[in-house]
Amino acid sequence: MKNRIRIIDNATGQPVEAELFDEVTVEHFIETQQEWRPIVLKAARQLAARGSHQLIPQHFHWDWTTKAPELNVLANTFYGIRYENKLQGLMKLETVGQFCSCRLPEQAGNALVYVDYVEVAPWNLKPLMSSLGEKARYNAIGSRLIEAAVLKSKEEDCKGRIGLHSLPITESFYAKACRMTPVGRDPAKQNLLWLEYTPEQAENFLTGAR
Amino acid sequence: MADKRTMTLNLTDQEMSLLEELSARRDVSKTALLRQALRLYQMVEVRLSRGEKLFFEDEQKKKAELVVV
Amino acid sequence: MKFNSDPEWLKRQAALEDNCFVSVGGLVSAVEDLEQQSQQAITSRAVFVNLLNLTRREHELSWEQFSQKLDVDLTELIGIANDESYKPTPRTVTKIAHFLHVPAEKLFILSGLARAHDRQFQEAALRFAARSQPVKALSSEEHEALKEFVKFLCER
Numbered sequence: 342m343k344n345r346i347r348i349i350d351n352a353t354g355q356p357v358e359a360e361l362f363d364e365v366t367v368e369h370f371i372e373t374q375q376e377w378r379p380i381v382l383k384a385a386r387q388l389a390a391r392g393s394h395q396l397i398p399q400h401f402h403w404d405w406t407t408k409a410p411e412l413n414v415l416a417n418t419f420y421g422i423r424y425e426n427k428l429q430g431l432m433k434l435e436t437v438g439q440f441c442s443c444r445l446p447e448q449a450g451n452a453l454v455y456v457d458y459v460e461v462a463p464w465n466l467k468p469l470m471s472s473l474g475e476k477a478r479y480n481a482i483g484s485r486l487i488e489a490a491v492l493k494s495k496e497e498d499c500k501g502r503i504g505l506h507s508l509p510i511t512e513s514f515y516a517k518a519c520r521m522t523p524v525g526r527d528p529a530k531q532n533l534l535w536l537e538y539t540p541e542q543a544e545n546f547l548t549g550a551r
Numbered sequence: 552m553a554d555k556r557t558m559t560l561n562l563t564d565q566e567m568s569l570l571e572e573l574s575a576r577r578d579v580s581k582t583a584l585l586r587q588a589l590r591l592y593q594m595v596e597v598r599l600s601r602g603e604k605l606f607f608e609d610e611q612k613k614k615a616e617l618v619v620v
Numbered sequence: 621m622k623f624n625s626d627p628e629w630l631k632r633q634a635a636l637e638d639n640c641f642v643s644v645g646g647l648v649s650a651v652e653d654l655e656q657q658s659q660q661a662i663t664s665r666a667v668f669v670n671l672l673n674l675t676r677r678e679h680e681l682s683w684e685q686f687s688q689k690l691d692v693d694l695t696e697l698i699g700i701a702n703d704e705s706y707k708p709t710p711r712t713v714t715k716i717a718h719f720l721h722v723p724a725e726k727l728f729i730l731s732g733l734a735r736a737h738d739r740q741f742q743e744a745a746l747r748f749a750a751r752s753q754p755v756k757a758l759s760s761e762e763h764e765a766l767k768e769f770v771k772f773l774c775e776r
Contacts, residue, residue, distance in 0.1 A: 344621055344623060346623045349631065441587075451579075461642045466642070467639045468641065480638060497587075510641045511642060517636065518636035549633075
């Protein structure tokens with residue numbers, strides 16, 4: 342599957358056409374290691390030197406290549422966003438597994454699509470690029486990936502229901518920018534905040550209805 | 552979404568009741584539920600083939616290994 | 621899949637996403653490691669303070685007398701005992717180790733100056749923490765706990 346989508350080019354503030362695809366391969370994982378990781382590490386070092394420990398991206402040692410064996414498992418779906426021949430974001434979804442059940446009382450036990458991993462290319466993260474004295478290049482990558490997760494949920498008859506565990510540092514994105522419902526801390530997952538969409542909330546996110 | 556193929560599935564009354572009950576509980580169609588079940592089966596198979604074990608854990612954290620044949 | 625093609629929706633989302641961190645999952649596993657490390661540090665530090673307290677009481681010394689015995693500045697000792705963020709100097713930790721007749725490197729780990737990857741060590745420290753109450757009079761049980769823990773530190 343390949344879809345033409347638009348993301349925002351920060352240099353102009355205008356939309357540009359990118360590609361969202363699900364045929365993610367090991368080569369994409371290797372690309373993240375080669376292209377993304379050195380920048381994340383460099384930014385982490387800068388932030389540490391300045392004492393801005395709270396801004397250090399905690400995924401600095403994350404390695405997508407360890408996920409290679411999961412590529413051929415049908416319970417997993419991977420999405421990537423490509424623009425200017427570079428990977429701008431990557432996401433892994435689970436349609437089956439221990440976290441694929443809703444927790445909000447009104448839909449408890451219903452099936453959902455679990456957002457297992459999301460990463461946006463470091464050059465698109467403003468707090469990171471500021472530490473290197475540079476500007477973030479593209480915007481709305483995270484929103485496009487969450488949109489893809491909701492559309493996948495609809496395809497799977499989960500009606501837009503998705504759920505994920507958020508870190509404190511990403512809570513504002515999922516709770517405010519995506520308006521997912523914070524359900525509570527999950528003791529089974531390092532007390533991270535569990536957030537999910539009801540079908541109505543998912544639809545509101547897709548259409549932009551307030 | 553990948554192209555789909557259609558098949559006819561014969562189920563006993565009990566199996567059909569279970570399918571209806573589970574799909575209602577999960578709020579998905581019967582087709583979606585069966586597709587999820589198939590994926591779950593594959594996930595278990597893949598992990599077992601890697602030498603991993605499948606356990607259920609009760610509230611007292613007692614673990615019971617599930618043998619998949 | 622039908623993505624939203626409304627440029628206004630996109631611009632709104634971009635504005636909301638601006639300045640946000642987005643990554644989950646990869647972060648989660650990293651945070652699990654970080655949290656384990658920090659919990660380990662907190663536990664070890666509490667054990668170090670307990671050990672110091674019990675040793676002082678075992679020898680029936682005031683903090684002042686204890687600091688003289690150790691040849692360590694009193695403010696340094698009070699800092700260790702009362703302030704979780706206080707980082708003792710390696711010299712102080714070495715002095716305490718000599719007084720207790722335990723290897724200094726073990727106390728470096730307990731004091732938070734070094735990190736342990738040894739499960740047995742962490743478990744022994746936890747057992748000691750669970751059995752000792754730093755503010756009450758030294759009970760026979762605490763006396764045993766102290767003896768057992770110091771023995772464990774010396775043996776390994």
